[in-house]
Amino acid sequence: MKIAAWNVNSVRARKDRLVDWLKSAQPDVVCLQELKCQDAEFPMEAVREVGYHAVVHGQKTYNGVGILAKTEPTDVVRGLSDGVDDTHARLIAATVNGVRVVSAYVPNGQSVGSEQYEYKLQWYGRLRRYLDTRHKPGEPLVLCGDWNVAPADIDVWDPALWQGQTLCTDKERKALEHLCAFGLTDTFRKLYPAEQKFSWWDYRMLAFPKNQGLRIDHIFATAPLVERLVSAGVDRDARKGKQPSDHAPVWTEFKD
DNA sequence: ATGGTCGCGGTGCGA
Numbered sequence: 001m002k003i004a005a006w007n008v009n010s011v012r013a014r015k016d017r018l019v020d021w022l023k024s025a026q027p028d029v030v031c032l033q034e035l036k037c038q039d040a041e042f043p044m045e046a047v048r049e050v051g052y053h054a055v056v057h058g059q060k061t062y063n064g065v066g067i068l069a070k071t072e073p074t075d076v077v078r079g080l081s082d083g084v085d086d087t088h089a090r091l092i093a094a095t096v097n098g099v100r101v102v103s104a105y106v107p108n109g110q111s112v113g114s115e116q117y118e119y120k121l122q123w124y125g126r127l128r129r130y131l132d133t134r135h136k137p138g139e140p141l142v143l144c145g146d147w148n149v150a151p152a153d154i155d156v157w158d159p160a161l162w163q164g165q166t167l168c169t170d171k172e173r174k175a176l177e178h179l180c181a182f183g184l185t186d187t188f189r190k191l192y193p194a195e196q197k198f199s200w201w202d203y204r205m206l207a208f209p210k211n212q213g214l215r216i217d218h219i220f221a222t223a224p225l226v227e228r229l230v231s232a233g234v235d236r237d238a239r240k241g242k243q244p245s246d247h248a249p250v251w252t253e254f255k256d
Numbered sequence: 257a258t259g260g261t262c263g264c265g266g267t268g269c270g271a
Contacts, residue, residue, distance in 0.1 A: 009262075009263070009271080010262090010263055010264075012263095013262090013263065013264090034263095034271090036263070036264070060264095061263090061264055061265080061269095061270095062264090062270075108270075108271055110270080110271080116270090148271095202260085202261080202271090203260085203261035203262050203271085204259080204260035204261050204262090205259085205260055205261090206260090207260095243262095244262090245262090246261085246262070246271080
């Protein structure tokens with residue numbers, strides 16, 4: 001079972017690229033982030049034609065998350081549903097082949113000390129409570145998406161430059177660690193403790209061709225799935241050429 | 257070089 005995550009930065013602008021990648025990569029499950037459209041505008045037919053069901057939690061202009069799968073996702077839950085007054089569409093969950101799948105788009109955080117930065121830290125706490133309320137670490141569960149945190153310096157092209165900046169601050173890393181303390185493992189890092197691969201590059205400054213990136217897109221899994229780990233990677237080529245997203249798809253393969 | 261580029265929506269904002 002191959003599970004992937006991709007921040008597409010507008011699913012309508014990225015439709016052809018998404019379809020091409022689905023056809024070549026053949027993931028069983030794909031968690032999408034930053035759809036930037038409402039549910040009715042999602043290119044449902046295009047993904048259906050290449051063999052995928054889709055469940056979507058859309059939003060006009062901003063955010064928006066979805067799950068694509070070769071078999072039909074069931075028990076769909078949209079949002080954190082924790083009673084907080086929050087219009088951001090950043091989370092969707094569904095069950096695929098007995099695995100609970102969560103697609104998450106964590107707030108970017110803008111700049112340290114901003115309102116958005118505080119919202120980001122709180123959002124991490126809300127997601128931890130969501131897991132505590134609804135799930136057990138012994139269940140087969142994956143959380144996939146854009147976490148907007150580089151977990152360690154190895155995940156940053158120039159750690160000295162990024163020291164203390166959003167995506168790399170101690171507070172953000174601690175927030176992510178506290179989330180993972182629920183019982184989640186970073187599947188890529190577990191498989192390859194010393195490998196440096198990035199999933200995001202700034203659109204500016206020729207960051208992509210120079211490979212000046214960060215690893216901020218992750219696939220986290222609970223113990224029953226960690227036992228089944230086979231391989232993981234980043235499809236950097238899906239980012240090349242015309243109409244690239246600033247993120248590349250990341251994926252992890254589990255034994256069936 | 258404190259800039260630069262995307263996407264949305266039709267201006268400046270979020271990333």
